[in-house]
Amino acid sequence: xxxxxxxxxxxxxxxxxxxxxxISPQMNWGFPDNRESATPLGERIDDLFYxxxxxxxIAFIGTMVVLAYVLWKASKxxxxxxxxxxxxxxxxxxxxxxxxxxxxxxxxxxxDVWAIYRVRDYDLxxxxxxRLNNLVAEVIARQFEWRIRYPAPGTVFKSKKQIDDxxxxxxxxxxxxxxxxxxxxxKETLIYLKSGDVQHSFFVPEMRVKQDAIPGQNIDxxxxxxxxxDFDLTCAELCGWGHYxxxxxxxxxxxxxxxxQKLKAEQDFDGISKSAGEIAATGQTQEVTR
Amino acid sequence: xxxxxxxxxxQVNSDGTVAQHADHHGHPELTFLQKYIFSTDHKVIGVQFxxxxxxxxxxxxxLALGVRWQLAWPWQSMxxxxxxxxxxxxxxxxxxxxxxxxxxxxxxxxLVIIPVLAGAFGNFLIxxxxxxxxxxxPRLNMLSYWFMWPAIICFGMSMHFGGGPxxxxxxxxxxxxxxxxxxxxxVAQTFWLLAVTFIGVSSMMGSVNYLTTIINMxxxxxxxxxxxxxxxxxxxxxxxxAFALPVLTAAGFMLVFDRGLAGLSGDIHTCxxxxxxxxxxxxxPTVGGGQPLLWQHLFWFYSHPAVYIMLLPAMGMVSDMLAxxxxxxxxxxxxxxxxxxxxxxxxxxxxxxxxxxxxMNPALGMTFMTSTIMIALPSAIKTFNWLGTIWGGxxxxxxxxxxxxxxxxLFVVGGLSGLFMAAVPVDIYIHDTYFIVAHFHYVLFGATLxxxxxxxxxxxxxxxxRMMNERLGKLHFFLTFLxxxxxxxxxxxxxxxGMPRRYADPYIHPYLEHLMPMNQFMTVSAIVMGLAQLLLIxxxxxxxxxxxxxxxxxxxxxxxxxVAPSPPPHGNFEEVPTVYRxxxxxxxxxxEGRDFxxxxxxxxxxxxADTDDDH
Ligand code: HEM
Ligand SMILES: [Cu+2]
Ligand SMILES: [Cu+2]
Numbered sequence: 024x025x026x027x028x029x030x031x032x033x034x035x036x037x038x039x040x041x042x043x044x045x046i047s048p049q050m051n052w053g054f055p056d057n058r059e060s061a062t063p064l065g066e067r068i069d070d071l072f073y074x075x076x077x078x079x080x081i082a083f084i085g086t087m088v089v090l091a092y093v094l095w096k097a098s099k100x101x102x103x104x105x106x107x108x109x110x111x112x113x114x115x116x117x118x119x120x121x122x123x124x125x126x127x128x129x130x131x132x133x134x135d136v137w138a139i140y141r142v143r144d145y146d147l148x149x150x151x152x153x154r155l156n157n158l159v160a161e162v163i164a165r166q167f168e169w170r171i172r173y174p175a176p177g178t179v180f181k182s183k184k185q186i187d188d189x190x191x192x193x194x195x196x197x198x199x200x201x202x203x204x205x206x207x208x209x210k211e212t213l214i215y216l217k218s219g220d221v222q223h224s225f226f227v228p229e230m231r232v233k234q235d236a237i238p239g240q241n242i243d244x245x246x247x248x249x250x251x252x253d254f255d256l257t258c259a260e261l262c263g264w265g266h267y268x269x270x271x272x273x274x275x276x277x278x279x280x281x282x283x284q285k286l287k288a289e290q291d292f293d294g295i296s297k298s299a300g301e302i303a304a305t306g307q308t309q310e311v312t313r
Numbered sequence: 314x315x316x317x318x319x320x321x322x323x324q325v326n327s328d329g330t331v332a333q334h335a336d337h338h339g340h341p342e343l344t345f346l347q348k349y350i351f352s353t354d355h356k357v358i359g360v361q362f363x364x365x366x367x368x369x370x371x372x373x374x375x376l377a378l379g380v381r382w383q384l385a386w387p388w389q390s391m392x393x394x395x396x397x398x399x400x401x402x403x404x405x406x407x408x409x410x411x412x413x414x415x416x417x418x419x420x421x422x423x424l425v426i427i428p429v430l431a432g433a434f435g436n437f438l439i440x441x442x443x444x445x446x447x448x449x450x451p452r453l454n455m456l457s458y459w460f461m462w463p464a465i466i467c468f469g470m471s472m473h474f475g476g477g478p479x480x481x482x483x484x485x486x487x488x489x490x491x492x493x494x495x496x497x498x499x500v501a502q503t504f505w506l507l508a509v510t511f512i513g514v515s516s517m518m519g520s521v522n523y524l525t526t527i528i529n530m531x532x533x534x535x536x537x538x539x540x541x542x543x544x545x546x547x548x549x550x551x552x553x554x555a556f557a558l559p560v561l562t563a564a565g566f567m568l569v570f571d572r573g574l575a576g577l578s579g580d581i582h583t584c585x586x587x588x589x590x591x592x593x594x595x596x597x598p599t600v601g602g603g604q605p606l607l608w609q610h611l612f613w614f615y616s617h618p619a620v621y622i623m624l625l626p627a628m629g630m631v632s633d634m635l636a637x638x639x640x641x642x643x644x645x646x647x648x649x650x651x652x653x654x655x656x657x658x659x660x661x662x663x664x665x666x667x668x669x670x671x672x673m674n675p676a677l678g679m680t681f682m683t684s685t686i687m688i689a690l691p692s693a694i695k696t697f698n699w700l701g702t703i704w705g706g707x708x709x710x711x712x713x714x715x716x717x718x719x720x721x722x723l724f725v726v727g728g729l730s731g732l733f734m735a736a737v738p739v740d741i742y743i744h745d746t747y748f749i750v751a752h753f754h755y756v757l758f759g760a761t762l763x764x765x766x767x768x769x770x771x772x773x774x775x776x777x778x779r780m781m782n783e784r785l786g787k788l789h790f791f792l793t794f795l796x797x798x799x800x801x802x803x804x805x806x807x808x809x810x811g812m813p814r815r816y817a818d819p820y821i822h823p824y825l826e827h828l829m830p831m832n833q834f835m836t837v838s839a840i841v842m843g844l845a846q847l848l849l850i851x852x853x854x855x856x857x858x859x860x861x862x863x864x865x866x867x868x869x870x871x872x873x874x875x876v877a878p879s880p881p882p883h884g885n886f887e888e889v890p891t892v893y894r895x896x897x898x899x900x901x902x903x904x905e906g907r908d909f910x911x912x913x914x915x916x917x918x919x920x921x922a923d924t925d926d927d928h
Contacts, residue, residue, distance in 0.1 A: 029710045033718055036794075040726075040802060052806040052831065055824045068738045072809075075736060079729040086725050089700050094718065097639055097708035104900035104908045106705030110645035110698070118697045119648075123690050129736065130686040134679055136738040141675035166494075166594070220593040221488040222605060224670065224745060228811030228824060231742045235671045238487050238605055239588025242672040255824050259670075259745040259813045261481045263488060263495040264407040267816035 026098040033094055037087040041080070055228045061250040061275070065231030067136045074132075078125060143213075143245045147183045155180040157213040157245075159206055159279075161190060164216070164223035164236040167265035169256065173198040176283040190215055190241050198286045202271040207279035208251050216242045224260035227273050235260055248275035343883075351459075353451035354883050358458050359437030360776060363769075365461060366429040367850060373420035374843050378836075379405060379413045381800075385829075385836035387818045408496050410817040412477025415497075419468065419482045419505070422623070423512045426757060428461060429765055430626040431519050431554070435547045437776065438630075439523055441874035441881065442541050444532025444890040449525040453518050460515035467508035475501040481815060483612060486586040486605050490571045493596040503572060506565050513562045520554040523547055532873065534892030538650070539912070541872055541896045542643065545650045546629025549657045553618045553625075557661070561615035564608060571603070609671060613664035621660045623757060625653055627764030628695060631717045633896070634771050635699060637870045638714040639706025640908045642897040645698040652691035659688040669740045678737045685735040692728045696721065707900070707908070712786030713868075716767030719794055723759025727752055730805065745815075748808025754801040766790070766849065773853075774867045778879040779860030782852050789848040796842025800835045807831065869909045872896045876913055 047053050060066050097105075146152050158180060163170040175196030180186050206212045216225050218236035225244065226233045234244045248254075256271035276282055343352075352358060382391050383405045390403030405413070436454065440447055448454045471478050479497030480489035484505070492499045527548045531540070540548075573582035586608045589601030636643045643649060665673065665681030699721045708714060730752040734740045743749065766789075773781045812825050819825045866875040873892070877885050890913045898910040910916075 026708075026710050029715060033722060036798060037722070040798075043802065044805075047806055047809075051827060052803075053809055055811050065742075068742055071736060072733065072739050072742075075733050075739065079732055083725060083729055086696060086700065087722065090703070090718070090722060093700055093704040093706075094708065097703050097706040098710065100705070100707045102707065104902075105640040105707040107642065107900045107902055108644070108705065109642045109897075110648070110701060114697075114701070115645055115648050115694070119690070119694055122693045123687075126686045126689055126732075129732065130683045133682070133736050133738050137675065137678055137682070140738065140741065141678065218591075220591060221491070221494050222485055226745075226811075226813065228742075233670050233741050233744060237672050238591050239601070239603075240672060255822055257811075257813055257822055261411075261485070261488065261815045263479065264411055264817075266411075267407065267813075267818050268821060270822055 030091065030095050030098055034087075034091040037083065041084070044080075055255075058229070060229065060231045061248050061252075061254060062230045062232065062246045063249060064136070064140055064246060065229075067139075068231045071133055071136060075129065078129065140245070144243045147186070147243075150182055154211070154213070155182070155186065157211050158186060158189075159212050159214055160204060161215045161217065161241075162204060162225060162236075163219045164225065164258065164262075164269070165219035166221065166263050167258075167269045169202050169204070169225075169269065169271040170219070171200045171202075171204050173200075173283060173286070176280060176287055186215075187241075190217075198283060198290055200286065202256075204256065204271065204273045205279065205282050206246075206248055206273060206275050208275045208277050209247065209249050210279075211245065211247045214244050216244055221262050222260050223258050223262045223269070226257045226259035227254050228257070229254040230273070233259055248273075251275050251277065351455060353447070353455045355436045355440050355448045355451070355454060356776070356881060356885075358454055359433050359435075361458050362428050362432035362436060362461075363434075363776075365458075365465075366425050366433055367853070369420055369424040369465075370429075370846065371850070373417055373425055374846060376413050376417035376420060378839060378843050380410070380417060381836040381839045383410050383413075383817060384819070385833040387820065405817075407817040408476050408479065411479045411481075411495070411815070412472065412497060412501075414815055415478045415481050415505075416468070416472055419478075419509075421757070422482060422619075423509060424461070424465065424468070426623045426761055427512075427516060427619070430623065430761070431516065431523070431547065431550060432458065432461075434543075434626060434630060434765075434768055434772070435519065435523055435550075437772065438543055438874065439526055439547055440530070441775070441877060441885060442544050442872055442896075443527060443530060443535055444873045444886065444892065445526060445530035446884045446886065448522050449530060450522050454522050457515045457518035457522065460511055460518065464508045464511035464515065467504045467511060471501045471504035471508060474504065475499040478502050478505040480505075483616070484568070484608075485612075486568065486571065486608050487591060487593065490568060490586050490605075491591070491593045491596070491599070492572060493594045503569065506569050510562060510565050513558050513565070516554050517558055520551040520558070523551040524555065527551075532890050532892055535873075535912075536892075538647070539892055539895045541629070542632040542646070542649055542653075543626065543629035545653055546626040549653050550622050550625045553622050553657050553660065557615045557618040557622075560611055561619075564611035564615070567611075568608065606668070606671060606673060609668050610664070613667045614661075617664040617667065618657070618660045620753070620756070621656055624761055625656065627720070627761045627768075628653065630768045630771075631720045631764045632699070632702070633872065634713050634717050634767050635702050635721075636897045636899060637771075637868050638711065638717065639703050639708050640899045641702055641706040642895075642899055643698070644701030644704070645694075646895065646897065648694055649698050652694045655691040656688060659684055659691070663688055666735060666740070669737050670744050682735060682737045686732065689728060689732055689735070692724075696725055696728070711770075712781070712783055712790055713767045713771045715787065715790045716763045716770070719763040719790070720760050720767065723755055723763065723797075727755030727759055730755060742811075743808050745813055746808040747804045747812045747814055750814050751801055751804030751808055754797075754804065758797055758801065763793075766793070769849075769853065771868070772874075773856065773860075774863045775874055775877075775879050775881070777857050777860070778862060779856055780863055780867065781856040781860055785848055785852040789845055789852065792845035792848070793842055796838045796840075796845060799838025800842060803831050803835050866911075869907070871898060871909050871911050873912055876911060 048057055051057050060069055146154055161172045216234055216236045218238045223236040232246050234242055254273045256273050258266055258269035388404055476496040478501045479495040488494045489498055489502050567585040570583040571585050571587055584601045584603040586605050587599050587601045587603040589599055591599045632643055663685045665677050666685040669678050770781050770786055812819050820829055865879055873890050876890055892912045894912055896912050900908045901910045904910050
């Protein structure tokens with residue numbers, strides 16, 4: 024009796040696992056908001072995820088079916104002895120070469136996605152590269168907040184050196200916010216990530232973007248947001264007791280230069296020349312209010 | 314279920330005579346202290362390791378339940394432990410939470426998994442399985458056990474001073490390099506580093522011993538390719554330890570120096586990992602010139618091989634147990650041994666997969682991705698061979714078998730989830746989320762720990778001359794298996810939903826709010842699983858005293874350890890065994906009336922000529 028029970032047991036849990044996985048999207052246990060990524064690169068990441076998911080599911084079902092089968096057979100083996108076999112050379116060759124091929128395919132297939140994500144700053148080194156002006160902001164992660172610095176509206180970068188100079192120290196006219204990063208919609212965006220103290224990681228789940236902030240390093244992050252709206256910004260690298268509460272927001276807006284102008288007006292406000300009401304009316308606050 | 318056939322167990326010796334009990338070894342009488350406490354006998358040391366690690370398993374498990382409590386019912390006062398833990402109303406504070414997960418991982422990795430495999434089973438099994446009377450360096454062996462204790466004490470100090478270590482088990486600087494960076498980055502961190510160093514010394518002493526013993530002290534006829542896969546696993550693990558560990562030790566000292574002369578004086582210190590101009594908590598800016606990524610490289614250069622240190626011996630033991638319980642030769646012995654070697658070799662060149670998002674040179678990401686994905690290949694080969702071993706067998710469904718099958722099927726899950734993370738672009742998203750946590754619990758709990766449970770039941774009769782209780786064993790397996798899957802499977806979903814690890818309260822982030830019920834389910838499963846371990850401990854202790862007595866070979870197994878009396882005396886074998894064949898000749902047609910053929914048995918010349926090979 025118990026042998027039937029255990030055979031069923033080892034057959035049942037993989038089935039349960041698959042059922043749970045299949046209903047996950049309906050239960051909202053999948054990607055955030057059960058939605059596609061807000062960046063094209065993120066969509067490619069999702070595609071890769073699903074591709075690997077398919078391969079892995081086939082492999083999982085395959086091995087579990089074989090396991091259930093051999094268990095079942097071995098449990099009701101009536102022979103006096105087991106099958107005296109030390110293995111099969113042909114089988115070994117098959118199950119070495121076939122997975123090797125699949126694995127190699129997986130490895131090679133994703134190289135270009137990685138390249139698009141990480142290997143971009145090479146053409147910043149050319150004079151007047153149009154990409155130089157994709158620079159939107161510098162984000163400094165600190166215990167436990169995100170400090171954001173935008174170049175003064177209208178700044179034009181002509182070389183990587185100018186960017187480096189801008190990153191090296193704050194300039195007159197820079198604009199600042201805390202915990203709330205605005206980026207232009209549908210436009211390739213470059214931000215530089217720094218750490219003010221320990222290590223952190225800039226993680227925007229809905230955009231599928233993650234990059235560690237390493238003390239002493241300026242790291243470029245590239246993305247294009249193609250969905251307007253707000254996205255949660257979290258920290259993904261342990262940075263101390265308040266790690267969990269480094270909550271921020273990324274907002275993608277159509278009129279990005281308009282945003283900078285408003286921010287500038289707000290920052291230049293000396294308390295006299297404009298009424299506070301007017302500023303409030305612009306709707307720009309620096310706090311996370313959600 | 315488990316066929317006990319003491320009649321068969323009267324073993325035939327190498328010379329064909331039935332072994333006689335004879336105290337011809339002439340070991341001098343030992344005092345209690347020499348025999349059970351400061352013993353140099355590998356078996357006693359093995360049992361000491363086992364007892365210690367089981368104790369630590371309970372400690373680590375309780376820490377984990379603290380973590381799970383907070384994730385399910387954040388900021389609510391904790392039952393039972395509440396009064397003892399954090400002062401304010403039994404609540405878990407964020408600092409305390411940081412300490413909990415740091416120490417959970419630390420205890421489980423350094424005080425449970427690594428020492429239970431190499432320390433407990435390595436010690437107990439290596440001399441017995443290769444036919445030696447003890448380890449090559451018995452005194453060093455004893456020291457290796459006793460170096461666990463300074464480590465345990467230092468970890469304890471670390472937990473109690475300065476709020477407990479705050480850096481996670483990975484201890485990334487600068488959080489851990491600058492004492493001002495967190496409450497736990499002061500003395501607690503120094504004690505933590507010290508403890509890891511002690512554990513390293515302990516492991517290192519074990520490794521050189523295992524290597525020397527396996528290379529030099531095999532019984533006559535025990536060629537490399539007649540060694541049980543357990544020994545292969547231990548051998549390769551010892552090599553991994555010996556080459557990877559010095560790097561961690563060096564890195565640990567570098568970090569201690571960075572922290573200012575062993576934490577004593579903050580003014581005199583090095584800057585291996587500290588760049589300049591960093592201001593933490595309004596402390597003076599750092600001078601510097603160091604590079605925090607250096608730590609990650611050094612740490613993972615050890616810790617990736619270490620994850621295989623935490624697996625290969627279990628793989629070996631499961632192979633031996635499966636072959637015995639399925640009454641079949643291991644399927645593809647040589648591919649099994651070679652794939653362990655391949656895992657170990659590749660294991661040295663994949664460490665960068667923990668650093669894909671760290672900002673290291675992107676070209677490295679591609680290199681590490683390729684090697685990481687390829688390491689799944691030997692893992693797959695091993696899985697197929699385990700399935701092949703069951704195929705056509707005559708299986709006995711006892712506790713040992715159940716745990717071994719759980720090992721195989723949960724290892725499949727953990728290996729497959731590794732593929733997602735190995736893929737750099739996908740890992741950008743899932744790195745440092747619960748997906749990673751799911752992955753390593755499937756390999757470390759799902760595979761290794763189930764393997765260890767099986768091994769505890771399988772070799773218990775050899776350790777104590779008695780059997781463990783089958784009913785309790787099965788109940789323990791059943792509850793642990795359900796609890797483990799209930800606690801760990803949903804972690805995949807949390808990871809895909811983007812829930813970062815090491816968060817004291819994920820639900821302040823709107824996109825994670827809806828995951829609370831799932832976390833509560835996981836915590837309940839974890840509690841079931843935690844309680845089930847009491848069954849194991851209870852069964853273990855009960856059986857030491859009251860389990861049914863057995864003879865030398867209760868499982869009708871082939872290995873050399875089953876030739877020795879149960880429990881084996883000091884010196885193990887009555888006479889040096891001679892080995893005539895590999896350990897997996899189950900169901901051999903060469904013998905009539907029984908389905909096993911011990912390694913030491915002499916067959917008529919014509920017959921033995923056929924088996925005297927390596928497959
Ligand atoms: C099939 C082979 C495997 C592959 C392809 C693989 C891949 C990976 C990758 C890429 C990561 C890093 C993920 C990240 O942090 O973003 C990782 C983490 C980890 N793996 Fe594996 N893995 C495999 C098998 C194993 C085994 C057998 C073990 C242990 C017995 C293991 C234990 C771990 C642990 C403990 C971590 C997390 C460390 C941490 O960040 O705290 N893995 N694995
Ligand atoms: Cu953080
Ligand atoms: Cu690794």
